[in-house]
Amino acid sequence: MNLSRPILLASNSPRRKELLTGLGLQFEVRVKEVHEDFPEHLKREQVAEYLASHKAEAYTSDLQDEVLITADTIVCLGDRILNKPGNDSEAFDMLRALSGTHHEVITGVCILTKNSKTIFHDVTKVYFKELSNEEILYYIEHFQPFDKAGAYGIQEWIGKIGIEKIEGSYFNVVGLPVQKLYTYLKDLKVIVL
Template identity: 75%
Template sequence: MNLSRPLLLASNSPRRKELLTSLGLPFEVRIKEVKEDFPASLKREQIAEFLASHKADAYQQELQNDVLITADTIVCLGDKVLNKPANYEEAYKMLRSLSGTFHDVITGVCISTNEMKSVFHDTTKVFFKELSDAEIDYYITNYKPLDKAGAYGIQEWIGMIGIERIEGSYFNVVGLPVQKLYTQLIELGIVIH
């Protein structure tokens, strides 16, 4: 597979880097601190897309012949957005609220160049079994999921023992809907077979 232009990934996430590497596409990582604030009027999918697009805006002046990929993953319990927990207590409350029910993981993705921007999202429904206090404590203590929306990583211990099933893309929950991204890159003429 060839690229029509150089690919940049604006993400500090090792999971996103790993997923993009697994796609077999060469890319360079660019990282900037971007505030992840969003207007209170936005709802679920709009939040994920807004944040992905907002991250892309921070790089707009630097783009030359590059294609930039930015993404943001949020966890939603009903209409409530569970961001990254600030501490153990917040992580515990989040996992307790996710226990024994289902939630949605929504990843917004923005593909941009200096002449266009394509924004989309993917949603995956995740079903957790009833988690015990000991399981939640063990996970938070040993895996320190404070850098993860919803206080968990599906690819970690809690995903292995706690997730009964999902509806949608597994990779979307990890942090990047690679199938949708790949399809978009082909449609935009960036990936060439």
């Protein structure tokens, strides 16, 4: 795949790196510490877009000819946003709340260049079966829910045994809506086939 400009990914997420690599893109990872606070009045989709844009702003003065990609994924149960759990107890409470119901995963993405800024989001509805306390505890003990919004990874054990169906992009739930991202990068002439 030919690129008109170098791509920078501003994320430490191994899942986002894997998804971008899966698109056949070469990129460099650059990460800065950015606070993930957001104004309380924002709607859920706006929160994801705001956080992706906010992360990108930290790199504005660094960009020359590169294209920067930032993203933020949030898990929403009704109007409640489930962030990354801080401990076992928070992870358990989140997974118990998601059990037997559906929630939405929203990923906001920002594509930033020296002269332009494109922001978009994608939404996927995820349906969990009723999880037993033992299943939740097993997952928390044997996997790493602490770096994931909503305390779970769809690609991990709990996704395999617990998710009945999804509506929308699977990859969006993993952390990057790659089909939409590819389309935007093509439209912006970053990807040249």
